[in-house]
Amino acid sequence: MADGTESESRKLLGRLRDTLAEEGAGQARLDKITHLIADSMRTDVCSVYLFRDSETLELCATQGLKPEAVHKTRMRIGEGLVGRVAGTGRPLNTENAPATRGFRYMPETGEEVFSSFLGLPVQRLGETLGVLVVQSKEARRYSDDEVYALEVVAMVLAEMAELGAFVGEGAALRALHQQAVMYQGTTGQEGTAEGHVWLHEPRVVVANPVADDPEVEKARLQVAIDTLRLSVDEMLNRLEPGDKDQREVLEAYKMFANSRSWMRRIEADIDRGLSAEAAVEKEQSQARTRMEQVPDAYLRERLHDLDDLSNRLLRILSGQGKETGAEMPADPVLVARNIGPAELLEYGRTLKAIVLEEGSVGSHAAIVARAWAIPLVIHAKNIIAEALNGDPIMVDGDQGVVHLRPEESVVSAFRDKMAMMAEAQKRYVSLRDVPAVTKDGQHVELYMNAGLMADLPSMESSGAEGVGLFRTELQFLIRNRMPKRGELVNIYARVLDAANGRRVQFRTLDIGSDKVLPYMKASDEPNPALGWRAIRVGLDKPGVMRMQLQALIRAAKGRPLTIMFPMVAQFDEFRAGRDHVYRELEREYALGHVLPERVEIGTMLETPSLAYAPRQFYEMADFISIGGNDLKQFFFAADRENERVRRRYDTLNSSFLSLIERIVERCDEAGTDVSFCGEDAGRPVEALCFAAMGLKKLSMRPASIGPVKSLLRRVDLTEVRDVISTARESGVQSVRQSVMDWLATQGRNGS
Ligand code: PEP
Ligand code: MG
Helix, strand or coil: CCCCCHHHHHHHHHHHHHHHHCCCCHHHHHHHHHHHHHHHHCCCEEEEEEECCCCEEEEEEEECCCHHHCCCCEEECCCHHHHHHHHHCCCEEECCHHHCCCCCCCHHHCHHHCCEEEEEEEEECCEEEEEEEEEECCCCCCCHHHHHHHHHHHHHHHHHHHCCCCCCCCHHHCCCCCCCEEEECEEEECCEEEEEEEECCCCCCCCCCECCCHHHHHHHHHHHHHHHHHHHHHHHHHCCCCCHHHHHHHHHHHHHHCCHHHHHHHHHHHHCCECHHHHHHHHHHHHHHHHHHCCCHHHHHHHHHHHHHHHHHHHHHHCCCCCCCCCCCCCEEEEECCCCHHHHHHHHHHCCEEEECCCCCCCHHHHHHHHHCCCEEECCCCHHHHCCCCCEEEEECCCCEEEECCCHHHHHHHHHHHHHHHHHHHHHHHCCCCCCECCCCCECEEEEEECCHHHCHHHHHCCCCEEEEEECHHHHHCCCCCCCHHHHHHHHHHHHHHHCCCEEEEECCCCECCECCCCCCCCCCCCHHHCCCCHHHHHHCCHHHHHHHHHHHHHHCCCCEEEEECCCCCHHHHHHHHHHHHHHHHHHHHCCCCCCCCEEEEEEECCHHHHCCCHHHHHHCCEEEECHHHHHHHHHCCCCCCCCCCCCCCCCEHHHHHHHHHHHHHHHHHCCEEEECCHHHHCHHHHHHHHHCCCCEEEECHHHHHHHHHHHCCCCHHHHHHHHHHHHHCCCCECHHHHHHHHHHHHHCCC
16 A cells, blocks of 8 residues: 555455454554554554544554563553544654654664654544554655555444444453543532433544445435535525524535535545445544634634534434434433533433533523523533443532542442431421521521423422522523514413512513524624613513513502512613503503502612612612622623632632622612622622622522521521621621631531
């Protein structure tokens, strides 16, 4: 194959396939393969290095280096030329290896006499499994044809490894997807769960990477591509005129599906002896490697589109649709690159946990997971390449950690933690019907946040005194079209029915920023969190808000109604929103609808400016609910969606507490009801401090009510207030440590 002709290449692949078909242990196969490659490429050396663990490569077979070095020579990613190929995922071709940057002399291999070096990553779907190397004494640069031919061989090796062809004796030859792997991701929703992997998009198994007849494979490819193009066209035809983002993605699909160069590259791989599936996968693998290296977010998205399209093509070619025949385990942990809320809702509450490679804390999937109180870990990098359907998996949503195929010691430690949490859960259930009254007799009302129908059963089970925040936008976000007024009436009426007389604070549509409706034209803003969102949209284009207000009035049907506006930044915005409510009440009355028995109109306080609004604003608002998620991001100028800065400023920072204190004082002066409904209300220590600052109404996710109530009932709020005051006077940045220290003494006293 030194001349790189296609037929030579096909011959080699044919011989590799025969080796795969032969009986024999994995090591013997690998030895034979290195021999075949060296012979076919007329090189002095051919070696295969495979990952022994996630960091270390091991020489597993060689033709030409000293045999004693096999299973002894090891290097870490980035170390030596082999480590460099593994680290970059890119080929390295040099005629003078010893003079090349990064070269490391390994005396046990005897490789110092070989001048030229060509190393290629052995990759499957972007996951690097090892490195394939050829070396020669003669100083020469391998031709492009030779590099290309070896790339095809590396692809076949990767498929063989995936099929378990090298499994046998020797630790380095353990089957893939069997070792324990830990992923450090980010918390999307707290909680722990144990279960078995259920891949949202199961990986396609390429049973035969090598094919004899390129013409047959090309014809198969053509048929599959035609089917693919047709399905993309159909998807495009089904789009509504407003589906701008989906259209953009599908247009990108269409462009790739019609791309001659994509097709040509796949066909060239087939000419070299790969089956159509393996050729598509080789292209996909290389696109994934590029994807990790592209800094431009837009281009990365397009490479993602190409990746999705390749998956579709592979599924068509291999006949392995989503219905692979695999049975969903009884305790499924969903593993996906990303997932939309609608798809997630289809799985229902059967899921034990969710692990995503991407996602964000504020994503819609995260919102659904939170509503279901299902542990969610996001940013678990590369888990899809590693996980197989049915693998045991443990998810620690508190720490953002995932253990795939965990070792025994991890399993038992994890189960201990789960048992402790289950104990605590029992305690919380026993507290369900008792109020959150502190030791000094102060009652803190605990409400729940809701937004999905899935939340309704929690009204009973959590012991919430009502709904402090109903995020109406969730009903808009989980659909792919605008809900109709009649549907909204239905939904809101069901919420009020479930509340059974308890208070429900409906927040009008809070869209914009991270909450983008798939069917509404997204405005391209440099700073969406500070942009045209929430009440700003409602006042400028009141159509949807008015429709929503009408639906709320009709749903209340004579019952009390509570409405609040999101993201109000100044008095006038509140006044204008309130006027809209009155106008709709008049209109509904004129139309003959029954009006609510009583209407309370309040607002979220999410911008520091509103804390300093005129006294008349506080007097006019029936109630105020502090939206700490946004208030904190604007107060500290730290994006709540940005992992780099999200946790940089503590909620118990003295300055932030001063702001909260000021808002509470102003509400008290005006006799206005005040509550706190950001995520922090659900964290026991934060909740305790808020209560001590005078907030006697907290709204949180239902699962947090138990832990918060349990702590509140054990403390004397006046003492907490003293601890906070002393800490603030001492000039600390955050009062957290002082409060924690004080709590520890309470624990020791057994109270
Ligand atoms: C908040 O900002 O604190 C809040 C409760 O609203 P959301 O999280 O929906 O923006
Ligand atoms: Mg908000």
